[in-house]
Amino acid sequence: xxxxxxxxxxxxxxxxxxxxxxxxxxxxxxxxxxxxxxxxxxxxxxxxxxxxxxxxxxxxxxxxxxxxxxxxxxxxxxxxxxxxxxxxxxxxxxxxxxxxxxxxxxxxxxxxxxxxxxxxxxxxxxxxxxxxxxxxxxxxxxxxxxxxxxxxxxxxxxxxxxxxxxxxxxxxxxxxxxxxxxxxxxxxxxxxxxxx
Amino acid sequence: xxxxxxxxxxxxxxxxxxxxxxxxxxxxxxxxxxxxxxxxxxxxxxxxxxxxxxxxxxxxxxxxxxxxxxxxxxxxxxxxxxxxxxxxxxxxxxxxxxxxxxxxxxxxxxxxxxxxxxxxxxxxxxxxxxxxxxxxxxxxxxxxxxxxxxxxxxxxxxxxxxxxxxxxxxxxxxxxxxxxxxxxxxxxxxx
Numbered sequence: 001x002x003x004x005x006x007x008x009x010x011x012x013x014x015x016x017x018x019x020x021x022x023x024x025x026x027x028x029x030x031x032x033x034x035x036x037x038x039x040x041x042x043x044x045x046x047x048x049x050x051x052x053x054x055x056x057x058x059x060x061x062x063x064x065x066x067x068x069x070x071x072x073x074x075x076x077x078x079x080x081x082x083x084x085x086x087x088x089x090x091x092x093x094x095x096x097x098x099x100x101x102x103x104x105x106x107x108x109x110x111x112x113x114x115x116x117x118x119x120x121x122x123x124x125x126x127x128x129x130x131x132x133x134x135x136x137x138x139x140x141x142x143x144x145x146x147x148x149x150x151x152x153x154x155x156x157x158x159x160x161x162x163x164x165x166x167x168x169x170x171x172x173x174x175x176x177x178x179x180x181x182x183x184x185x186x187x188x189x190x191x192x193x194x195x196x
Numbered sequence: 197x198x199x200x201x202x203x204x205x206x207x208x209x210x211x212x213x214x215x216x217x218x219x220x221x222x223x224x225x226x227x228x229x230x231x232x233x234x235x236x237x238x239x240x241x242x243x244x245x246x247x248x249x250x251x252x253x254x255x256x257x258x259x260x261x262x263x264x265x266x267x268x269x270x271x272x273x274x275x276x277x278x279x280x281x282x283x284x285x286x287x288x289x290x291x292x293x294x295x296x297x298x299x300x301x302x303x304x305x306x307x308x309x310x311x312x313x314x315x316x317x318x319x320x321x322x323x324x325x326x327x328x329x330x331x332x333x334x335x336x337x338x339x340x341x342x343x344x345x346x347x348x349x350x351x352x353x354x355x356x357x358x359x360x361x362x363x364x365x366x367x368x369x370x371x372x373x374x375x376x377x378x379x380x381x382x383x384x385x386x387x
Contacts, residue, residue: 130335146333148333148334157303163306163343
C-alpha cells in the first residue's frame with residue numbers, strides 16, 4: 001500500500017517506526033473516528049483485530065500517559081495497519097469509541113475500560129467485562145500493585161459476606177517468591193503463614 | 197430400618213456384602229445367623245454413601261480437562277461408583293472444584309455449594325483451588341477454603357487423573373469413618 005496516498009488523504013496521520021515492519025501511524029484522538037472510517041470505506045480494512053491499551057507510567061508526568069493501539073486487518077489486501085492514539089488528559093483518559101464502525105470494538109473497549117480505565121465515548125454499554133461491577137480500581141495501571149488492594153466483594157456473595165474478603169495476595173517481595181532453604185513446604189509457601 | 201432388613205432378599209444382600217468394607221463383613225455370616233444379619237447402622241449408611249458419590253464438576257480451568265480424563269475409559273471413575281456426574285447441585289454429593297477460583301466466581305461457587313443437599317463433600321483439585329496456585333494476584337481467591345469447607349486437597353498443576361482418583365478414594369475412606377447415624381439424629385446436623 002502506498003504510504004504517500006494515505007498521508008495525503010489523512011494529513012493528520014504521522015508515520016511511526018515499527019520493529020515488525022507493519023504500517024503504523026500516530027493518530028490524534030479527535031481524528032480517530034474519521035481515520036478509522038476512511039480506512040474501512042476507502043482502504044478496505046474490514047476488520048478491527050485488536051485494541052491494546054497503554055499506560056506509560058505515573059512517574060513520567062510529561063506527555064500523554066494513557067493510549068490505545070488499534071490493529072486493523074484487510075482481507076482483500078492481506079495486510080495489517082496500526083493506529084496509535086494517546087489520550088490528551090492524563091487524569092481522565094478518554095478516547096472515541098469505534099463500536100459504530102466495528103462491532104469487534106465492543107468487548108475490546110470494555111476490556112480496556114475495565115483494566116486500564118480509559119473511557120470510550122459513544123460506547124453503547126461501557127461496563128466492566130472481567131472484574132466485577134463495583135470494583136473500584138483499574139488493575140493493569142502501572143501504579144496498581146500486583147497483589148491487589150482491599151475492595152468490596154462482588155454482588156454474587158449476597159448474604160455470604162463473612163465467608164471471605166478481597167484482600168491483597170501475599171507476595172513477600174515478588175510475585176513468585178518462596179524461601180528456598182526451608183525443608184518444609186509449609187515454611188516455604190508464603191500463603192501458609194500469611195495473615196489473611 | 198429393621199423391617200427393611202427382615203424383608204430383604206438375602207441372596208442379593210449376600211452378593212452386595214461381598215463388596216462391603218471389612219468392618220461390615222465381620223458382623224455378618226448368613227449361614228451361621230439363620231438368615232438374620234446384624235451390623236452397625238453407621239457402617240451400612242457409610243458403605244452406601246461411600247460407594248455412590250455423585251460428583252458435581254465445578255470445572256473452572258485446565259484441571260477440568262483432567263477431570264474429564266478421569267471420567268473417560270482410561271482412568272474410569274465408574275470403578276468407584278462415581279461416574280454419575282451431576283451438573284445440578286441438588287442431585288450431587290461431592291463438589292470437585294477444579295480450577296482457578298476468582299473473586300467474581302467465588303460467590304457463585306458458594307451459592308452452588310449452599311444448594312447441595314447434605315451430606316456433601318468438597319474436593320479442592322489442583323494448586324489453584326487449594327491455595328490460589330500461581331495466580332497470586334488481585335483477581336484470584338487464595339484457596340477455595342476461604343469460601344467453602346474442603347475435605348480433600350489435591351496437589352498438582354494440573355492434577356494427574358491418578359491423583360484425583362486417589363483423592364476420591366481418600367474421601368471414601370473419610371466417609372467410612374463418619375458417625376453418620378449420630379449426625380442423622382443430631383439437632384444441627386451438617387451445618
